[in-house]
Structures are given as structure tokens and as C-alpha cells.
Amino acid sequence: MTKHNKHWLVLLAFALVLILAACGGSTIPEDVVTEGDKGIDGEAATDTDQEIIYAATSDAVGLSPILTNDSVSSNVISQVYETLFVRNPETMEIEPKLAESYETPDDLTWVIELKEGIEFHDGTPFNAEAVKYTFDKLRDPATAAPRASLLEPVESVNVIDEKTVEIKTKYPYGPMLAALSHTNASIVSPTADQAQDLMQDPVGTGPFQFVSWTPGESVVLEDFGNYWDGAPELDKVTLRVVPEVSTAISMLQAGEVSFLDGLPSDQIDRIRSLENVEVTEQPGTPVYYMLFNFEKERFQDPELRKAMAAAMNRDVFVENLNGLGVRSDSIIGPKLFGYTEEADDAGQDYDPDLAQQLVEENGFGEEPIKMLVANRDNYMQMAEIAQAQLTEAGFNVEIETMEWGTFLDATSAGKYDVTFLGWSNVTGDGSELLYPNFHTDNVGASNRSAYSNPEFDELVDASRTTVDQEERRQYLVEANKLLLDENVAVVMNHGVVTAATADNVKGLKLDPNGQWSLENVTRE
Amino acid sequence: MVALVVRRFFQLAFLLLGISFLVFASMYIAPGDPAAIIGGPTASESDVEAIRDNLGLNDPFLVQYGRYVSNAVQGDLGYSYQTSQPVWDAILVRFPNTLKLAIASMIVAVIIGIITGLVSALRQNSLLDVSATTFALAGISIPNFWLGAVLILIFSVNLQWLPVGGMSNPWYTLDGIKELILPAITLGTASAAIIARMARSSMLEVIQADYVRTARAKGVKESSVIWIHTLKNAMIPIITVIGLNFGFLLGGTIITEKVFAINGVGRLMIDAIAARDFPMVQGSVLLVAALFVFVNLIVDIIYTYIDPRISFD
Numbered sequence: 001m002t003k004h005n006k007h008w009l010v011l012l013a014f015a016l017v018l019i020l021a022a023c024g025g026s027t028i029p030e031d032v033v034t035e036g037d038k039g040i041d042g043e044a045a046t047d048t049d050q051e052i053i054y055a056a057t058s059d060a061v062g063l064s065p066i067l068t069n070d071s072v073s074s075n076v077i078s079q080v081y082e083t084l085f086v087r088n089p090e091t092m093e094i095e096p097k098l099a100e101s102y103e104t105p106d107d108l109t110w111v112i113e114l115k116e117g118i119e120f121h122d123g124t125p126f127n128a129e130a131v132k133y134t135f136d137k138l139r140d141p142a143t144a145a146p147r148a149s150l151l152e153p154v155e156s157v158n159v160i161d162e163k164t165v166e167i168k169t170k171y172p173y174g175p176m177l178a179a180l181s182h183t184n185a186s187i188v189s190p191t192a193d194q195a196q197d198l199m200q201d202p203v204g205t206g207p208f209q210f211v212s213w214t215p216g217e218s219v220v221l222e223d224f225g226n227y228w229d230g231a232p233e234l235d236k237v238t239l240r241v242v243p244e245v246s247t248a249i250s251m252l253q254a255g256e257v258s259f260l261d262g263l264p265s266d267q268i269d270r271i272r273s274l275e276n277v278e279v280t281e282q283p284g285t286p287v288y289y290m291l292f293n294f295e296k297e298r299f300q301d302p303e304l305r306k307a308m309a310a311a312m313n314r315d316v317f318v319e320n321l322n323g324l325g326v327r328s329d330s331i332i333g334p335k336l337f338g339y340t341e342e343a344d345d346a347g348q349d350y351d352p353d354l355a356q357q358l359v360e361e362n363g364f365g366e367e368p369i370k371m372l373v374a375n376r377d378n379y380m381q382m383a384e385i386a387q388a389q390l391t392e393a394g395f396n397v398e399i400e401t402m403e404w405g406t407f408l409d410a411t412s413a414g415k416y417d418v419t420f421l422g423w424s425n426v427t428g429d430g431s432e433l434l435y436p437n438f439h440t441d442n443v444g445a446s447n448r449s450a451y452s453n454p455e456f457d458e459l460v461d462a463s464r465t466t467v468d469q470e471e472r473r474q475y476l477v478e479a480n481k482l483l484l485d486e487n488v489a490v491v492m493n494h495g496v497v498t499a500a501t502a503d504n505v506k507g508l509k510l511d512p513n514g515q516w517s518l519e520n521v522t523r524e
Numbered sequence: 525m526v527a528l529v530v531r532r533f534f535q536l537a538f539l540l541l542g543i544s545f546l547v548f549a550s551m552y553i554a555p556g557d558p559a560a561i562i563g564g565p566t567a568s569e570s571d572v573e574a575i576r577d578n579l580g581l582n583d584p585f586l587v588q589y590g591r592y593v594s595n596a597v598q599g600d601l602g603y604s605y606q607t608s609q610p611v612w613d614a615i616l617v618r619f620p621n622t623l624k625l626a627i628a629s630m631i632v633a634v635i636i637g638i639i640t641g642l643v644s645a646l647r648q649n650s651l652l653d654v655s656a657t658t659f660a661l662a663g664i665s666i667p668n669f670w671l672g673a674v675l676i677l678i679f680s681v682n683l684q685w686l687p688v689g690g691m692s693n694p695w696y697t698l699d700g701i702k703e704l705i706l707p708a709i710t711l712g713t714a715s716a717a718i719i720a721r722m723a724r725s726s727m728l729e730v731i732q733a734d735y736v737r738t739a740r741a742k743g744v745k746e747s748s749v750i751w752i753h754t755l756k757n758a759m760i761p762i763i764t765v766i767g768l769n770f771g772f773l774l775g776g777t778i779i780t781e782k783v784f785a786i787n788g789v790g791r792l793m794i795d796a797i798a799a800r801d802f803p804m805v806q807g808s809v810l811l812v813a814a815l816f817v818f819v820n821l822i823v824d825i826i827y828t829y830i831d832p833r834i835s836f837d
Contacts, residue, residue, distance in 0.1 A: 061607055149568040197608070199608050214787070215609060216614075217787040240785075242785040256689075404561070405560075408561065
């Protein structure tokens with residue numbers, strides 16, 4: 001054999017290795033694609049009868065309600081698992097789901113009666129033991145659950161009998177039902193949790209059961225025949241990861257996917273113009289606002305905050321959202337528990353003359369204001385419009401943009417003057433907005449503006465520790481008014497939740513918190 | 525050649541150690557707390573602290589790095605902070621897609637690039653040459669995301685000949701080939717342009733060499749002059765460019781993978797960086813570095829075949 005021939009053989013071997021690596025299914029570990037490779041095949045990609053393909057811009061992080069806290073994971077989790085209570089998306093009232101009823105014999109005790117005859121996808125019966133197991137695991141510091149704080153006020157969870165569970169709290173906990181209707185408080189199968197990793201292989205009581213997950217590519221679910229509330233019409237649900245929104249829209253147009261949500265305002269006109277596509281838009285729970293850094297002395301000056309609020313014409317910004325924003329001054333938005341209509345215009349009105357006058361009188365324009373902005377969602381657009389309007393009033397505003405991870409760090413460390421943030425509010429409860437974002441307890445963590453006001457704290461505490469819901473509402477109304485009077489945050493807009501579906505998809509239920517239910521969806 | 529391979533493997537070991545340190549250190553210094561990102565803005569301080577503890581992020585830098593290296597040499601690249609999935613598994617799921625895309629794009633690039641370069645060199649300054657050079661310039665200048673979006677609009681949305689995105693079918697099936705066409709063209713065009721320019725200049729240089737003139741004077745057929753005497757001798761710089769480009773493509777092509785919804789290594793890496801998923805960033809960077817060394821090794825071996833004067837023994 002000549003030297004050249006040897007070289008050829010080596011090359012051939014390398015090429016073979018490369019090609020085998022490229023094509024061999026064996027390179028995918030068995031445990032990653034569970035229960036066989038059921039990724040999107042040619043058939044699935046073209047939408048079969050009772051199937052829905054949902055395009056998500058990112059992959060789920062995991063499929064355990066206890067260990068995740070991102071919206072894509074929640075979207076899958078809420079099809080597979082269920083909570084004891086749910087907020088009715090139309091009435092916004094909390095109703096029992098896996099629970100049958102509840103009572104509060106005293107302010108520290110919640111006795112919850114569970115529905116009977118329900119089983120998890122693995123056949124484990126749903127009972128008080130399962131509820132106790134789930135909540136104890138969520139609360140256990142060793143679990144390191146991202147939303148352990150949901151059940152922080154809980155002292156103990158006790159099994160009374162097969163279908164009755166008792167929750168004892170350390171102090172009266174007003175938002176208990178809202179916390180129990182949060183996706184992160186979904187009930188998991190104890191048997192499955194001990195046998196397998198629910199992050200990869202979830203087992204709940206929901207209308208759909210898990211089939212497979214190819215990380216970065218797709219999650220496949222199928223209908224659960226024994227679902228307690230009647231099996232869903234859809235046979236198969238596929239979440240397909242499509243990171244680029246314009247690609248997802250093209251896929252919807254070409255029929256490769258049948259459902260998108262969270263439509264961006266800069267693409268909404270294109271989507272509305274598509275034939276055979278139905279767009280659903282409705283006011284939602286998210287709120288977006290400008291925050292001041294109260295750690296810096298100058299922002300404790302109410303006149304400065306008033307001047308900035310007066311300089312900002314938020315109608316202009318909302319108009320720019322192409323219908324995907326609701327204008328209201330209120331921090332507690334129209335879809336939240338604790339909202340009142342009076343709060344809509346209770347904030348500082350747009351008054352450029354007043355702003356200019358305050359700037360001139362106090363010399364607010366002398367020191368530059370650092371506006372820190374995360375380069376995602378609509379924050380850049382908010383910042384640009386706000387900068388233009390503030391500059392007009394005489395302020396000297398410098399924008400600094402950052403990617404999300406760095407931004408979270410910088411805002412936690414107080415390295416900004418003003419910034420923009422949003423809050424999606426899964427539970428739809430005002431306490432769940434005011435406590436994390438503005439209460440003194442959370443300064444240095446989720447209260448990124450470091451606002452601290454004992455009077456406000458008292459009202460929020462009362463809203464959290466009062467079990468009577470009407471009384472709670474009053475406390476929230478007052479707390480909200482206090483924030484508006486002091487211009488603690490300048491609300492840019494309240495969110496509009498959106499979905500675009502192929503026009504033969506019927507029965508999609510869109511929740512104001514942006515989540516959705518496929519339980520009653522059919523393809524016609 | 526055995527010596528070359530052994531030497532490269534030693535180099536690779538040191539290279540990977542160096543890279544792992546650099547990546548680890550830069551991720552450690554970079555702002556952004558993985559625990560805060562996992563917890564999300566709604567997590568309380570105690571929630572975030574519990575996550576941080578759980579991931580071992582409160583340990584000193586050297587302890588964390590030492591733990592990583594000692595696991596890595598035993599083949600354990602760790603678990604993703606975000607998904608708790610083994611890093612190696614996450615990479616293995618995505619790498620075949622990146623490899624398929626890289627090979628398909630290189631096929632497009634090599635075919636278009638060499639033919640264009642050859643034709644324009646042989647017809648220097650003709651209309652054909654000008655068109656080919658213009659094509660090369662356009663290929664380099666057009667951004668991938670724009671070309672990708674335009675191709676999707678024409679061939680997937682309007683004509684409905686090819687799928688918009690995804691890469692989940694085996695490459696040897698019709699669906700698999702259809703999935704590859706648009707991304708391969710999008711990605712291959714830029715490489716084709718670079719190869720074409722290199723092929724043109726390299727051919728022009730060789731074509732004027734004395735031995736080519738001698739071959740022609742001896743009455744050798746023009747096709748033999750071009751294919752045997754010219755092209756083969758012009759191949760060294762072309763192969764170098766192809767090798768480098770292939771190495772880059774194997775590192776994942778973030779934009780093309782994103783536009784065509786391909787589950788590849790580039791996207792894995794960029795998502796991991798955004799989430800400060802240190803083990804995942806480490807794992808994918810190490811893989812890319814190793815592949816680059818591997819591809820360069822192959823290029824070196826090809827040199828010895830093309831030009832017998834080159835020897836590594």
C-alpha cells in the first residue's frame with residue numbers, strides 16, 4: 001500500500017466517524033429522549049387532526065412545578081398538573097379545582113376538602129397524603145424551590161383523613177387561596193417523585209400526560225384518558241421550540257404550528273393581517289413601570305419624582321404598542337384583586353409645563369440621571385420614549401442597556417438611578433405584586449427600588465394577614481393609592497395577553513396572567 | 525503521521541485545561557448570578573440563597589474550579605444549573621444537528637466556491653469573472669438573518685416547497701434533506717464566497733507558474749493542465765480556508781440555528797451564557813475547542829496528500 005493510499009484510508013475513517021456521529025440515533029442518550037424518539041416527525045409537523053402544535057420562543061427549563069419558575073415551563077406544567085384552586089379567568093374569582101371546598105375555622109387554619117376519585121397519570125390516587133407530600137417538599141429548604149416563599153407562612157400541613165387536609169399558618173395568611181392556585185403549588189404524584197426525576201418525566205393529574213421531551217426541540221403530551229373531568233378532545237399537544245418570533249409567525253402561516261402566544265407589539269400587525277389565523281387579545285395581569293432608586297437620596301425627594309412623572313406622556317407609549325397595552329395610572333391593574341377604577345387616573349397627570357417648572361426651580365437637570373434598561377421585551381422602547389420626554393422637560397437622561405442576567409444583578413445592587421421593570425402576577429392578587437416589589441422585607445431582593453415606608457408596609461401586611469377578602473381588598477386599595485400619591489412608580493402600561501391560532505382551533509382559554517388551558521380545545 | 529497525532533493530543537489536553545480555566549474565570553467574574561436567574565424576579569432573597577447553596581456557588585473560586593476539573597477528567601462535565609440535565613447529554617442531543625448543518629453548508633460552499641473561483645480565474649477579467657467576483661462580494665456582505673428570512677418567505681411561506689424550520693428527520697430521508705436545504709444555502713453562501721475568492725487568487729498564481737507553461741508547451745491537454753497541474757497545486761490555501769470555515773461551523777452558528785429553529789450547539793451555548801449556566805457553557809466551549817483542533821489535524825493530513833513535499837514524520 002502506498003503512502004497516499006494510507007492517507008486516504010485515514011481520511012475515510014475520519015469522514016465515517018463524522019458522518020456516523022451526525023446521523024446515528026445512538027448518539028442521543030436513551031434517558032434524554034424518554035419513551036422513544038417521538039420528536040416532531042414529518043407527519044406531526046404538518047398538524048394532524050386533533051393535535052395542536054404550540055411554538056415557544058424558548059425551551060422549558062424543567063417539568064417539575066416545585067423546581068421551576070419560568071413561563072414556558074409553567075405553560076407545560078399547567079397542562080400536566082393541577083392545583084387545588086384556580087382563578088376563573090372571566091370572573092377573576094378563585095374557585096376549587098382539585099379541592100372540593102374549604103373552610104377557615106380560625107385565622108390560622110385552612111381545612112381543605114379534596115375531590116374524590118381522582119388519580120395521577122401513573123395510577124397513584126390523589127389524596128391528602130399527596131397534597132402534604134407536595135407542600136412539604138416545596139417548603140423544605142433542602143429542595144431549594146424557586147418559589148418556596150409562596151408557602152413561607154405555612155407552619156404545618158396535616159392529613160386529617162384520605163380527602164381532608166389541614167394547613168396551619170404561622171400568622172393569618174390572606175393570599176392563601178391565591179398561593180394555592182399558583183402553578184408552582186401544583187400537586188405532584190408522590191410515587192412518581194420518589195421513583196423518577198419529575199423535571200424530566202412529570203406526573204400530575206391534569207388533562208394531558210407526558211410523552212417525551214427532546215431538550216431544545218420539543219415536548220410532546222397526549223390526552224389522559226382517565227382524566228377526572230372528562231378526557232380532552234385533543235389527542236396530542238406538542239410544544240415546539242422556535243426561538244425566532246418571525247420564524248414562528250412564518251410557521252403559523254405555513255401551517256407548521258397552530259398556536260403562538262405572547263405576540264410582540266412590533267409584529268402584531270403582520271399577524272393580524274394573516275389569513276386563516278385568529279388573534280386573541282385581552283387585558284392581562286402584567287404591569288410595566290418605571291422605578292426610582294430610593295437608595296439614592298435625591299430620589300427620596302417627592303418633587304423630583306413628581307417632576308419626572310409629570311414629564312412623561314404615557315399615552316404616547318401605549319399608542320406605540322399597537323393595541324397591546326392598557327393605559328392606567330394604577331399600579332394594581334384592572335385584572336388584579338385589589339383594583340379600583342378610581343385608581344386609573346389617581347397618579348400624576350402628564351403636565352410638561354409643571355415638569356419644566358419643577359426642573360428649573362430645583363435644578364433637577366444639572367446632575368445626569370442613569371436610566372438602566374434590560375434589552376428585552378418592550379423596555380428599550382419605553383426607555384427611548386421616556387428619555388425623549390424627560391429631556392424635553394429639562395432632565396439630562398443617559399440610557400444604559402444590559403442583558404437580563406447582568407441587569408438583575410445591577411438592579412439588585414442598586415447600580416442605577418431609574419429603571420423599567422414588569423411583573424406578570426400569576427396569582428392575580430394585589431398582595432403578590434405589592435409585597436415582593438415595594439415592601440421593606442424585600443429590599444435587597446425583589447424590591448429593586450428599595451422603597452421603604454412603614455405606613456405602606458403596614459397596609460400590605462394587613463392585606464396579607466387578613467383572611468376576610470373584602471377587608472383585604474380595602475387595604476390593597478389604600479396601599480395602591482399611597483404609592484400613586486407618592487409617585488413611587490410610574491406605570492407605563494398594563495399588559496394585554498395575546499394568542500394567535502390557526503382558525504380551526506376552537507375553545508382556547510387564555511388567562512389574564514398569560515397562561516392558557518387546552519382542556520376544551522378542538523380542531524375543526 | 526502517528527507522531528503528529530500524538531503531539532496534537534498532548535497539545536489538546538493542555539489547550540482544554542487552559543480554556544477551561546479561562547472560561548471558568550470569566551464566567552465567575554462576569555456579572556449575573558445563576559441562582560437569581562433560576563429564581564426569576566419573583567423569588568425572595570431566601571429562595572435565591574437556597575438555590576445558590578444547592579449549586580455550590582458559595583464556595584471559593586478555586587474550590588469550584590478544582591471540583592470541576594477533577595470531575596471533568598473523569599468524563600463528568602457536570603449538570604446544567606438550569607435544567608439539572610447532564611451537560612454531556614445536552615450536547616450530544618444537539619451536536620448531530622450542528623454537524624449535519626456544518627457538513628451540508630460546506631458541501632454547498634465547496635461546490636459553489638470552487639466552481640466560481642475556478643471559472644473566474646480561467647476567464648480573468650471577463651464578464652463571467654466580474655459576475656463571480658460580485659457574487660462573492662454579495663455572499664460575504666449579505667447578513668445571514670436577512671438571507672434566511674427571505675428564503676423562508678419565498679420557498680416556505682409562498683411556494684411551500686420546503687419547511688420553515690426544524691431539523692428532526694434523519695438526513696437521508698426526503699424530509700431530512702428538505703430541512704437542510706435552506707439553512708445550508710443561508711450558511712454556505714458566505715463560506716462559498718470566501719472559498720471562491722481564495723480559489724480565484726490561488727489559481728491565478730499557479731496558472732502563471734513556469735511548470736504550467738511547460739506543460740502547455742509540451743502539448744498536454746488543457747483539461748489535464750487545469751485539473752492535474754493547476755488545481756491540485758492551488759488547493760493548499762483553499763483547503764486551509766475550508767478547514768477553518770468548517771471548524772467555525774462546527775462551533776455552532778447561532779443566527780442560522782435561531783432563524784431556522786435548529787436545535788444546535790450554537791443556540792445551546794448562547795442560551796447557557798444568557799442563563800449563566802456555567803457547566804453548560806464550559807462543556808460546549810470545550811467541545812468546540814476540541815473539534816477545532818481535530819479539524820485542523822485533518823487539514824494537516826490532507827496537506828500531505830496534496831503536496832508530497834509536506835511531511836510530518
